[in-house]
Amino acid sequence: MGRPEVSIVKxxxxxxxxxxxxxxxxxxxxxxxxxxxxxxEKVLLKPNLLCDSxxxxxxxxxxxxxxxxxxxxxxxxxxxxxxxxxxLASFQKASRTAGIEQAALKAGAxxxxxxxxxxxxxxxxxxxxxxxxxxEVMEADRIINLPKLKTHVQMSLTLGIKNMFGxxxxxxxxxxxxMAGKDRVYFARMIVDIFAAVRPGLTIMDGITAMHxxxxxxxxxxxxxxxxxxxxxxxxxxxxxxxxxxxxxxxPILDVAAQRKLGCANLDEIGFPLIHPKDVxxxxxxxxxxxxxxxGPGMLRPYLRRLLVxxxxxxxxxxxxxxxxHAVCPPDAIKTVKEKIVxxxxxxxxxxxxxxxxxxxxxxxxxxxxxxxxxRMQ
Numbered sequence: 015m016g017r018p019e020v021s022i023v024k025x026x027x028x029x030x031x032x033x034x035x036x037x038x039x040x041x042x043x044x045x046x047x048x049x050x051x052x053x054x055e056k057v058l059l060k061p062n063l064l065c066d067s068x069x070x071x072x073x074x075x076x077x078x079x080x081x082x083x084x085x086x087x088x089x090x091x092x093x094x095x096x097x098x099x100x101x102l103a104s105f106q107k108a109s110r111t112a113g114i115e116q117a118a119l120k121a122g123a124x125x126x127x128x129x130x131x132x133x134x135x136x137x138x139x140x141x142x143x144x145x146x147x148x149x150e151v152m153e154a155d156r157i158i159n160l161p162k163l164k165t166h167v168q169m170s171l172t173l174g175i176k177n178m179f180g181x182x183x184x185x186x187x188x189x190x191x192x193m194a195g196k197d198r199v200y201f202a203r204m205i206v207d208i209f210a211a212v213r214p215g216l217t218i219m220d221g222i223t224a225m226h227x228x229x230x231x232x233x234x235x236x237x238x239x240x241x242x243x244x245x246x247x248x249x250x251x252x253x254x255x256x257x258x259x260x261x262x263x264x265x266p267i268l269d270v271a272a273q274r275k276l277g278c279a280n281l282d283e284i285g286f287p288l289i290h291p292k293d294v295x296x297x298x299x300x301x302x303x304x305x306x307x308x309x310g311p312g313m314l315r316p317y318l319r320r321l322l323v324x325x326x327x328x329x330x331x332x333x334x335x336x337x338x339x340h341a342v343c344p345p346d347a348i349k350t351v352k353e354k355i356v357x358x359x360x361x362x363x364x365x366x367x368x369x370x371x372x373x374x375x376x377x378x379x380x381x382x383x384x385x386x387x388x389x390r391m392q
Contacts, residue, residue, distance in 0.1 A: 053091030248277020
């Protein structure tokens with residue numbers, strides 16, 4: 015494989031023509047869509063479909079991006095299939111609410127809810143022995159990754175590599191959170207194992223309106239005005255990580271992928287044929303404070319965790335008692351008591367799934383004064 019390239023293109027709005035033109039321009043230095051899709055191939059488009067959130071919330075990949083990519087796949091002679099496995103809502107409900115179902119059908123694509131899991135072979139360097147992903151993913155001839163550029167309260171950023179976690183079916187995600195969620199690096203290794211098993215050939219990232227602060231669902235929209243494309247997902251994630259002011263070491267998923275040499279993480283070895291990340295630095299982009307979950311020597315660790323690691327708390331004034339937080343909690347540490355959400359912090363693993371999934375923003379992170387001070391010093 016030659017030198018990896020990351021295309022960065024400016025695009026200021028989600029107008030279909032503007033997005034189509036931006037994606038086309040981003041693919042041009044990479045050889046166009048025909049360099050990745052051959053006539054007759056089944057091409058899986060994997061958007062970020064976290065939950066049933068409308069496009070104007072900027073939680074999911076925007077439907078105009080899905081439409082543009084599906085249209086380009088069709089023009090290249092491929093058969094586009096749009097699929098994902100949301101963490102809580104059904105695929106049908108989530109894709110319809112997000113506008114992705116309508117966009118896919120308009121472009122002549124089909125939709126696929128991930129239903130069946132199959133074991134995948136993990137190569138050298140894998141941290142886990144057994145991982146299962148959706149059979150629909152493994153049956154595709156090509157995979158095009160369509161992530162949304164967002165922050166993540168546990169993992170700092172959710173970009174191209176992290177988007178492949180959606181290849182794990184529904185509630186199995188909670189099982190992985192329960193097993194690996196206490197340790198950011200351990201969890202990152204699991205994410206990277208999944209990425210290595212499915213390896214998309216092309217990643218096109220929606221950064222037109224990104225999300226910063228407490229993403230991936232309850233952050234704030236951030237007008238970035240950029241579309242990214244690359245034949246190397248690690249290279250793309252490296253470019254974005256640098257662009258938003260984060261080091262590789264502070265992005266554990268990227269760091270693990272780089273250590274395993276699953277792509278290029280050295281910006282000096284990546285080609286930027288259109289715009290260089292240093293020319294579009296995002297100084298106003300706010301990343302959540304670091305949430306290292308295993309801190310200090312064994313005897314002191316429980317005390318330090320309570321003192322330094324953020325914890326989820328409920329804003330009861332916003333809570334509608336939908337119980338999505340309870341449904342998604344891996345250790346079952348959330349209950350409804352006297353019409354109020356109560357969290358059992360002794361069992362909480364600080365995976366922040368409840369914060370991630372709450373549609374009302376009623377689950378928020380509480381950081382101690384010491385934790386805030388340390389974050390500002392980093």
